[in-house]
Amino acid sequence: MRSAEGRGRTLDEAVDAALIELGETRRNVDVKVLRESPDETVVEVVVIDPTAEATASSATPVNGKAETVRSLLEGLLKHMGVRASVQVRVGSDPITLDVSGHDLGALIGWRGETLRALQSVTNVMVGKHLNEGERVIVDVERYRQRREHTVREIALRAARQVKMTGDAITLDAMQAFERRAIHLALEGDPDVTSSSIGEEPERRVVVGPRKPAE
Amino acid sequence: MSVPAAERIRKAIAVVNAAADGAGDEEITPTEIAEAIRDCLELPEIASIPNVRKYLGEALDATSDGMPADFVAMTLYAALGALREGHSLN
Numbered sequence: 508m509r510s511a512e513g514r515g516r517t518l519d520e521a522v523d524a525a526l527i528e529l530g531e532t533r534r535n536v537d538v539k540v541l542r543e544s545p546d547e548t549v550v551e552v553v554v555i556d557p558t559a560e561a562t563a564s565s566a567t568p569v570n571g572k573a574e575t576v577r578s579l580l581e582g583l584l585k586h587m588g589v590r591a592s593v594q595v596r597v598g599s600d601p602i603t604l605d606v607s608g609h610d611l612g613a614l615i616g617w618r619g620e621t622l623r624a625l626q627s628v629t630n631v632m633v634g635k636h637l638n639e640g641e642r643v644i645v646d647v648e649r650y651r652q653r654r655e656h657t658v659r660e661i662a663l664r665a666a667r668q669v670k671m672t673g674d675a676i677t678l679d680a681m682q683a684f685e686r687r688a689i690h691l692a693l694e695g696d697p698d699v700t701s702s703s704i705g706e707e708p709e710r711r712v713v714v715g716p717r718k719p720a721e
Numbered sequence: 722m723s724v725p726a727a728e729r730i731r732k733a734i735a736v737v738n739a740a741a742d743g744a745g746d747e748e749i750t751p752t753e754i755a756e757a758i759r760d761c762l763e764l765p766e767i768a769s770i771p772n773v774r775k776y777l778g779e780a781l782d783a784t785s786d787g788m789p790a791d792f793v794a795m796t797l798y799a800a801l802g803a804l805r806e807g808h809s810l811n
Binding site for chain 1: 795
């Protein structure tokens with residue numbers, strides 16, 4: 508797995524420095540903040556290699572349950588008239604199905620609404636093959652994964668701003684999986700805290716300074 | 722399509738989806754889901770559109786029966802689809 512360390516005055520500069528070294532775009536990488544101070548930010552940028560996963564996927568046998576779920580989703584898409592292939596993401600827990608093909612924007616919909624509906628229908632269809640409480644995640648063209656990376660970057664940027672100003676920041680309304688990505692990105696930060704306010708579908712994450720008692 | 726009705730159904734879907742996905746800092750109870758669906762059922766404009774009330778009723782029953790959130794969500798998507806279809810026919 509390719510990775511590079513980046514340094515810069517800001518998070519953006521540090522990430523850009525690592526991206527230049529790797530010759531990659533933000534879309535294909537995962538960012539981890541190693542050190543952050545008022546003068547310098549150090550990040551580790553790891554390239555997500557879809558070809559490596561695809562190779563692993565063909566080499567690694569997928570368990571029976573995952574294969575059943577995969578073929579059910581493939582069948583549903585066929586009935587919908589969507590030309591796409593479905594693969595089980597290797598090592599994913601819960602089972603994650605990656606849908607790929609051409610012009611699948613309609614399958615994602617506005618802010619992932621159609622994708623979310625597809626996931627609901629898939630879970631209802633495959634429910635009898637799953638254990639109680641077990642669910643399947645559906646991703647189209649890695650939209651969900653990309654979105655998680657994006658919101659994680661937003662979270663880190665917001666955290667940096669909160670540390671500089673001491674003021675809380677309210678982010679845009681997001682879906683639950685996006686809010687969870689933000690909470691997870693910031694849970695280890697000793698200086699900031701995150702919480703959600705408002706009602707669905709306008710529920711937002713607030714990133715604020717962590718009080719000494721917290 | 723009736724915007725207030727569509728918005729209320731979308732809101733109910735968002736509540737159900739949030740219950741299914743779980744952001745980790747909240748817990749949505751079946752009572753909250755049922756309230757969101759009842760809010761949809763209160764709208765007078767859905768009475769004239771075939772199947773919308775039926776699907777909403779099914780979603781409410783599914784919630785009180787403890788059916789999985791994805792099942793409730795799918796039934797609400799059906800209500801939203803029926804609403805859209807009803808308006809395109811009118």
